Amino acid sequence: MTTEKPALGWIGTGVMGHSMAGHLLAAGYPLTLTTRTRSKAEALLERGAQWADSPREVAEQSQIVFAIVGYPADVREVFVDPQNGAIAGIAPGGVLVDMTTSEPSLAVEIHRQAIAHGADALDAPVSGGDSGAASGNLSIMIGGNDAAVKTVMPCFEIMGKTIVHQGGPGAGQHTKMVNQTLIATGMIGVCEALVYAHRAGLDLPTVLRSVGSGAAGSWSLSNLAPRMIEGDFEPGFYVEHFVKDMGIALGEARRMNLCLPGLALAEQLYQSVIAKGGGRAGTQALVNTVAEMSGMDWD
Amino acid sequence: MTTEKPALGWIGTGVMGHSMAGHLLAAGYPLTLTTRTRSKAEALLERGAQWADSPREVAEQSQIVFAIVGYPADVREVFVDPQNGAIAGIAPGGVLVDMTTSEPSLAVEIHRQAIAHGADALDAPVSGGDSGAASGNLSIMIGGNDAAVKTVMPCFEIMGKTIVHQGGPGAGQHTKMVNQTLIATGMIGVCEALVYAHRAGLDLPTVLRSVGSGAAGSWSLSNLAPRMIEGDFEPGFYVEHFVKDMGIALGEARRMNLCLPGLALAEQLYQSVIAKGGGRAGTQALVNTVAEMSGMDWD
Amino acid sequence: MTTEKPALGWIGTGVMGHSMAGHLLAAGYPLTLTTRTRSKAEALLERGAQWADSPREVAEQSQIVFAIVGYPADVREVFVDPQNGAIAGIAPGGVLVDMTTSEPSLAVEIHRQAIAHGADALDAPVSGGDSGAASGNLSIMIGGNDAAVKTVMPCFEIMGKTIVHQGGPGAGQHTKMVNQTLIATGMIGVCEALVYAHRAGLDLPTVLRSVGSGAAGSWSLSNLAPRMIEGDFEPGFYVEHFVKDMGIALGEARRMNLCLPGLALAEQLYQSVIAKGGGRAGTQALVNTVAEMSGMDWD
Amino acid sequence: MTTEKPALGWIGTGVMGHSMAGHLLAAGYPLTLTTRTRSKAEALLERGAQWADSPREVAEQSQIVFAIVGYPADVREVFVDPQNGAIAGIAPGGVLVDMTTSEPSLAVEIHRQAIAHGADALDAPVSGGDSGAASGNLSIMIGGNDAAVKTVMPCFEIMGKTIVHQGGPGAGQHTKMVNQTLIATGMIGVCEALVYAHRAGLDLPTVLRSVGSGAAGSWSLSNLAPRMIEGDFEPGFYVEHFVKDMGIALGEARRMNLCLPGLALAEQLYQSVIAKGGGRAGTQALVNTVAEMSGMDWD
Structure with missing residues (x-):
């Protein structure tokens, strides 16, 4: 460990956060x-990380504080809470980095409060999922000021591969x-296409050979359609987290007076997945709902 | 020219058909x-093709007859018409191949009539567009009997790269x-995403750097979003042809009692593109309609 | 029976046609x-109606010919068929009246052919269902020329209560x-509202007392919501006939370049009803599908 | 004024509140x-009402306190604010009545806090608009305990005609x-129907004569379609308030895991109305958006 490296803080050691902090x-x-359930941090503590009892204490020990937690309410708690939040503990010159997928407007608020404390803040949500976090291949979408981005960049480069500064505070969240x-909208297409193909009597893997690599191709088709075909609904990304994200996007769209009927339809269909008990399934479980609407039992 | 090669027939020399026949x-x-407007076939005639005055006459000269025309009504005319259609002219043992994107049920009907004449028929629509046709890189999706597929395969291999026999008569059209x-459904997502990004104040090419290669990636995003951003609505594929295709898909879905709300929404939004004068624009023109719904003038 | 009354013809004695002819x-x-199944006409024959073996023979005996059959294909057969259709039999000066819900463009075609035979034609679909037909309280929506409307009006006044000449040929069908x-679109609202109310723990009949008579009120809410609540899915109007009608409307909309996302959604949801076996249920059965999408077993 | 009448409090004297309090x-x-802008209460003060400077002061003078304000955030402020809110001022035995259209979950929270203060609370939103408020013909939908409903009923009977106790706390809001x-969903149908009729060349008032009184009939069709036809977009009910209400309904639906694609579509289309500058128009302005989607300039 060299003396030049800044002291880092980390809040939230779920599956992704654990890999990234590691x-x-x-x-x-x-x-x-710090994290909600200390036992989830044990492996990191054994590797030399220091425990703190609150986000505030983390911030008091750190020049850069990262967080990746669950919902916007959690983000608000770990950063904004006047007693125990990280903003209350960060020293002037420090940088707070929220990597949770959260509300752009909350990112702006955190940034404003950080600046008021003489610190700075970035929103830097990621895509790439558990496997991207584990392999250090995340896409990191950053909102905030240039100086803070420059400060944190060496850390981002350890965690991700596609690292893009998208604009001012909130721009990272908007990009996410x-x-x-x-x-979301592409997933409707994948599911409807498979349901059509099945009802038409086609062999689904054979269909994918024709449609997978041309103008109809997509990551979802290549990666999730095979799981749908095999009835593998193990979560790469939870339905309930995806619904959280769509709710944020639709809320921002409402605030910006956007008309997004495709996204709205997708969210309603995913509500159906949750209503039928699939909240903790992977997003590919949408095919069950779409199939049931056509009187088809997919499983 | 070797004597082993079968005599071929070709009906329809639009942009794609011209390349493929070439x-x-x-x-x-x-x-x-033969083709509707003889002048469009001149270059092929100069290269040695023989002219015939009707699909029937084409079929009378050919062991394998290909067609790629416009609408299902055109397909019906060139194959089924009792006076001038190709079925009336094909000799026993011949094979009729419809490469138009058309109705699965019509493919089944043509196949049945061809069999009744002692011939055979395949449906073999393609994807890949003008450029795929020009470079011989089409994806060809084939429905019909094994024997006929085997007969025609050497020709398919000249025209396409991804050649998959999907099943019995109609299976090619269903795959298309x-x-x-x-x-269709993916395009809604691309347009809504760009409209969101623009309203949120993001720089669109920068956004594509973050979202283009991960779980949100697709052919449409990589190939059409940049044209949308540049305001380039030149047709790679006409809106009005795409609407024809969606109409076929929705008609088949109705026949098979499928509930496909995403596809239905896409078709309605593309109707809007036509209603606003964009029928001969490329499919990426959907972004104009989606933007206008949010009170945004995209151009 | 006075000698001044014109000789009438009637084609189609289903539930509605039987009442109306009566x-x-x-x-x-x-x-x-005439009708497809003679036994269904027996009661009318006993009351003095004369049997004919084909629409053409009906027309040969009649000054005004009414038809109310099933699908546009049936309409085409009973009017346009060159051998047995009514147009072939109608004398100059006669009037053909199609009361089936059918395609506006087919109404225009029948009108044109009738005129070519020196006769005339009206499209005059109805609403009001079995009970309206039985009680002579139908709403009749008429397309065609003034003179023909005047000729047929005494008959319309016997069958209906709200009789409106909407315009030229096809205008009656368009109005329908x-x-x-x-x-269609209103039904989505009724079903979603009931599903919301049920999930929220409200007592549904009590809710109807609050919302039934104000700005949220509608015929469907007053007449069909109570049946939904009681689980009474007996057909007042068959789902499969309603889907036929929506298919016609969407086809005309496509022809006129209209963007109607609400109607398209309604049709897809009703496809779901059929897919789940509800084609011969009443239109109120939509609530089952909407409830299932929210993981609720309505029955 | 008799001594038996309880002392009342009133918060919010917008158009509706002014009539109701009067x-x-x-x-x-x-x-x-009390109200945000004192000048709007002058006429009531001249008629004998007493002014108070805050909701808390209103509550301190009153046995029953009514409020009808704008958004849920306003409801929260006037009731829940620990300094100036009505809950802080209400005496044991008092009843707080929120007549704003607001969140069911907020109604539950207000009720819980009121009970904790020894008071009680009802949610009692209304429908019927300005004219219903002016004429005392509102529909009042009530959630809360029997005893509180009984206490307030004489007042409700002065303000409304259809007064229904729907259930416990929040049930009034859910019913709204x-x-x-x-x-919302019915309005899509009205607009699409008019746009279809116009494009088909029908005369719109004549169409309404056919479809207005039968199975297609609704309050919206009878009352708002004529204004749409005349291009009268004066607000009976503001688009932006309607969008607020739909946002609440969709939020509750999300919380209850409901899939409501029709309502979601309606909300998106109404977002479009706002995006085009129609937030302060009446809800009938939706027809402009629906018409524009079909390339039609309705005005």
């Missing part, structure tokens, strides 16, 4: 962390909403 | 052709409908 | 009829499509 | 009021959401 530790950064909008 | 000529096949369903 | 017989008109578009 | 004054109730869901 990469920073492995790169030799000193790391103080663009990402989820693309996925 | 490849067969170049490969040394004898070719008799799957292809179009994927594209 | 009213004309009761009013003293001489009536020649307007009627069905209103019902 | 009826109570006219019936002889002593009334203390049912009401708005019915209206």
Whole structure:
């Protein structure tokens, strides 16, 4: 460990956060962390991370504080809470980095409060899922000021591969909403296409050989359609988290007076997945709902 | 030209048909052709193709007859018409191949009539567009009997790269409908995502750097979003042809009692493109309609 | 029976046609009829109607010929068939009246052919269902020329209560499509509202007391919501007939380049009803499908 | 004024609140009021109402406190604010009545806090609009306990005609959401039907004569379609308020895991109305958006 490396803080050691924090530790950064359930952080603590009892305490020990938690309410709690939040603990010159997929407007608020404390803040949600986090191949979408981006960039480069500074505060979250909008509506197409193909009597893997690589091709088709065909609904990304994201996107769209009927339809169909008990399935479970609407039992 | 090559017939020399027939000529096949407007076939005639005055006459000269025309009504006319249609002219043992995107049920009917004449028929629609036709890189989706597929395969291999026998009569058309369903719904997502990004103040090419290669990625996003951003609405594939295809898919879906709300929404939005004068624009013109719904003038 | 009354013809004695023809017989008109299944006409024959073996023979005996059959293909057969159709049999000066809900463009074609035979034709679809037909309280929406409307008006006045000449040939059918578009989209609202109310733990009849008579009120809410609540899915109007009508409306909309996302959604949801076996249920069965999408077993 | 009448409080004197409070004054109730802009209350003050500077002060003077304000955030402020809210001022035994259209979950929270203060609370949103408020003909949908309903009933009977106790706390708000869901989806149908009729060349008032009174009939068709036809977009109910209500309904639906694609589509289309500058138009302005989607300039 060299003395030049800044002291880092980490809040949230779920599946993704655990991998990401581990990469920073492995790169030799000193790391103080907290998370809701201490046992989930044990492996990191054994590798040299320091425990702190609250986000505030994490921030008091750190020059850069990362968080990746669950819902916007969690983000608000770990950053904004006047007693225990990270903003209350960060020293002037520090940078707070929220990597949770959360509300752009909340990112703006955190940024404003951080600036008021003499610190700075970035929103930097990611895509790439558990496997991207594990392999350090995430796409990181960043909103905030240039100086803060420059400060944090060496850390981002350890965690991700596609690292793009998208604009001012909130721009990272907005970019993530663009990402989820693309996925959501495309998923309707993948599911309807498979349901059509099945009802038409086609052999689904054979169909994918024809349609998978041309103008109809997509990541979802290549990666999730095979799982749908095999009836594998193990979560790469939980339905309930995807619904959270779509809710954020639709809320922002409402605030910006956008008319997005495709996204709205996707969210309603995913509500159906949850209503039928699939909230903890992977997003590919949408095919069950779409199939049932056509009187088909997909499983 | 070797004597082993079967005599081919070709009906329809639009942009795609012209390229495809040209490849067969170049490969040394004898070719008799007809098309609605003779001038569009001149270049092929100069290269050695023989002219015929009707699909029937084409069929009378040919062992394998290909057609790629416009609408299902055109397909019906060139194959089924009792006076001038290709079925009336094909000799026993011949094979009729419809490469138009058309109705699965019509493919089944043509196949049945061809069999009744002692001949056979395949439906073999393609994807890949003008450029795929020009470069011989089409995806060809085939429905029909094994024997006929085997007979025609050497020709398919000259025209396409991804050549898959999908099943019995109509299976090629059904597979093409799957292809179009994927594209249609995915296009809503691409347009809504760009409109969201623009309203949120993001720089669109920068956004594509973040979202283009991960779970949100698709052919449409990589190939059409940049044209949308540049305001380039030149047709790779006409809106009005796409609407024809979606109409076929929805008609088949109705016949099979499928509930496909995403495809239905896509078709209505594309009707809007036509209503606003964009029928001869490329499919990427959907972004104009989606933007206008949010009070945005995209151009 | 007075000698001034014109000889009438009637084609199609389903539930509605039987009632309507019966009213004309009761009013003293001489009536020649045909229908697909003669046994369904027995009661009318016993009351003095004359049997004919084909629509053409009906027309040969009649000055005014009414038809109310099933699908546009049936309409085409009974009017346009060159051998046995009514147009082939109608004498100059006669009037053909199609009361089936059918395609506006087919109405225009029948009108044109009738005129070419020196006769005339009206399209005059109805709403009001079995009970309206039985009680002579139908709403009749008429397309065609003034003179023909005047000729047939005494008969219309026996069958209906709200009788409006909407315009030239096809205008009656278009008006019926307007009627069905209103019902279709409104039905989504009724079903979603009940599903919401049930999930929210409200008592549904009590809810109807609050919302039934104000700005949320509609015929469907007053008449069909109570049946939904009681689980009574007996057909007042068959789902499969409603889907036929929506298919016509969407086809006309496509021809006129209209973007109607609400109607398209309604049709897809009703396809779901059919897919689940509800084609011969009443239109109120939509609530089952909407409830299932929310993971609720309505029955 | 008799001594038996309880002292009333009133918060919010917008168009509806002004009329409603005026009826109570006219019936002889002593009334203390507050509102954001005092000038809007002048006429009521001249008629004998007493001014108070905050909701808390209103509550301190009153046995029953009514509020009808704008958004859920306003409801929260006037009731829940620990400094100036009505809950802080209400005496044991008092009843707080929120007549704003607001969130069911907020109604539950207000009720819980009121009970904790020894008071009680009802949610009692209304439908019927300005004219219903002016004429005392509102539909009042009530959630809360029997005892509180009984206490407030004499006042409700002065303000409304259809007064229904729907269930426990929140049930009034849920019933209002049912009401708005019915209206929202039905409005799509009215607009699409008119756009279809216009494009088909029909005369719109004549069409309404055929379809207005049968199975397609609704309050919206009878009352708003004529205004759409005349191009009268004066607000009976603001688009932006309707969008607020749909947002509440969709939020509750999300919380209850409901799939409501029709309501979601309606909300998106109404977002389009706002995006095009129609937020302060009446809800009938939706026809402009629906017409524009079909390339039609309705105005």
